[in-house]
Amino acid sequence: MAEAMEAAPILSTPDTHLLDATAPVASKDASSALSDEELSITYDIERTIKEIRQGRWKRIALQFPDEMLPDAPRVFQLLSRGLQKRDVSYTNGHANWTQSAEGSDDLTGPASQLSVDDAPEQEPRLYILADTSYGTCCVDEVAAEHVNADVVVHYGRACLSPTARLPVIYVFTHKSLPLEPLVKAFKETYPDTTAKVILAADVTYSDHVPSVHDRLVKEGYSNLFVTEVVRDPSSAIPNRTVPESVRDDPDSLKHWQLFHISDPPTALLLTLSSRVAAIHIYPTDQQSSNGDVKPLPASTAAALRRRYALLTKLSTVPIFGILINTLSVKNYLHIVDHVKEQIAAAGKKSYMFVVGKLNAAKVANFSEIGGWVVIGCWESSLVDSKDFWKPVITPFELELALKGDMDRVWTGAWRSDYQTILNAAQAEKSNEESQQEGVTDGVGDNTDQLADDDDTSEPESAPPEFDLRMGRYVSNTRPMQDFAAYASSGTQSARSPAAARALAKRAKGDLAMIGGTVSPGAEFLRSQRTWKGLGSDFEIRYDEDGSDDSTLVVEGRKGIARGYTVGDSVERR
Secondary structure, three states, X not given: OOOOOXXXXXXXXXXXXXXXXXXXXXXXXXXXXXXXXXXXXXXOHHHHXXXXXXXXXXXXXXXXXXXXXXXXXXXXXXXXXXXXXXXXXXXXXXXXXEEOXXXXXXXXXXXXXXXXXXXXXXXXXXXXXXXXXXXXXXXXXXXXXXXXXXXXXXXXXXXXXXXXXXXXXXXXXXXXXXXXXXXXXXXXXXXXXXXXEEEEEXXXXXXXHHHHHHHHHHOOOOOEEEOOEOOOOOOOOOOEOOOHHHHHOHXXXXXXXXXXXOOOOHHHHHHHOOOOOEEEEEOOOOOOOOOOOOOEEOOOHHXXXXXXXXXHHXXXXXXXXXXXXXXXXXXXXXXXXXXXXXXXXXXXXXXXXXXXXXXXXXXXXXXXXXXXXXXXXXXXXXXXXXXXXXXXXXXXXXXXXXXXXXXXXXXXXXXXXXXXXXXXXXXXXXXXXXXXXXXXXHHHHHHHHHHHHHHOOOOOOXXXXXXXXXXXXXXXXXXXXXXXXXXXXXXXXXHOHHHHHHHHHHHHHHOOEEOOEEOHHHHHHHXXXXXXXXXXXXXXXXXXXXXXXXXXXXXXXXXXXXXXXXXXXXXXX
């Protein structure tokens, strides 16, 4: 028999506990116990100081991911000490002021010849960014501009997307990696020493790749390529160098296999799944009792099937939401315009949202949106929308979703960078313009005649589309195309006032208009939303004599929960 409770359970926090200390959001890890020398190596303090001095930047913003925030004060101190350090030497009784060894300022000279202009410049100022960014892999230029920063020092793993305004110093940090278990795992994975293998790693382990290559060459491997980190998401291997043969012929990358150190982001796996022969991942977070770690073959079939299922689900969606998930990635405004043009050309409606850091609760407030398109960096645009009410896709996937079932071809190839999408759109536009230039004047006259003949006919409503996922027809997939037909009909029927008035009445009853333009969002608010804001559920009903049935406003209950009073009464209830 269960024991009786000695006291009632605590269901709320007492007011006296509001000022008590709470557990920190970012937990301290082993790096907080490092010495100053070890911390300098981990966060590459010397190189950071050297680049700051070479750039002559005076306001430096330090951006840390959440897991590195406990080390931010110590890194701040080490950088401040390094930037303030100056060496003074004496020659023949004269003082020579010199910058530290890695500095670039030339401040040497006799003390008697020094003037105010020759004095050392103002020391740089450091700022730790504490705002919530869109993603830890992206550079938060907006937060850096709040302190008028000249440069951003970004710590941890990064997507390396081109920035729009500020220069960036990337510090990927240094992580230890046992070499012998990795070499053993590589030899078991590729027993053939002549196999064509590309060595790559996550940016936090990229400094180990050259040593791994040198060790494998000693083991007899002859067809290895060492990747280097570059800022080029549109490369055949995003943000990595590729072999010379691949630069000349990108399709030749299929003859290579990829050995990747540490778990890569899902966007990188989907991008490379159709470009290389095979991918093996060496996990860095798994250590067995004997030190052996087995590389795992990467399989993206399930992820690609899920992405294609989202496309078919959104093919009949009438309203799309464009989520701005970055304010610093270069060309993000161009891709926003491109996405809006694509949606409008398909006869669908789009609305643009800036919600900050993305989560399921924020986007669930907009129930009229049938699908979301994320505009972010090439990594953060791929969102696992299992917990979201409506699917979230990338601009590349939107292009496929807007195509018809007969035109949509899924090859398994997946792209993530925006520049490739913009280049393809520009090339397609150039081809269309060149084809239009080849049309003769006679054909143009015939076209005008056909257009005049079509003006006398009534526009036909668009046929319904079949939703393969739901197994039924959907008739409202292109609301903007339907409005264009209504508008053209109104112009053509201007000769008949009665018909024009009838059509106007019909349009007013069917479509919600804002500023003379159809608004599917307003139509959804009018017809399908059950709650439309405060006061929307209050309606004044009038009696037969014309008086309303509303009541006077009276004072309600007041007091505390254990004894309410109503109005001026002293009786407690």
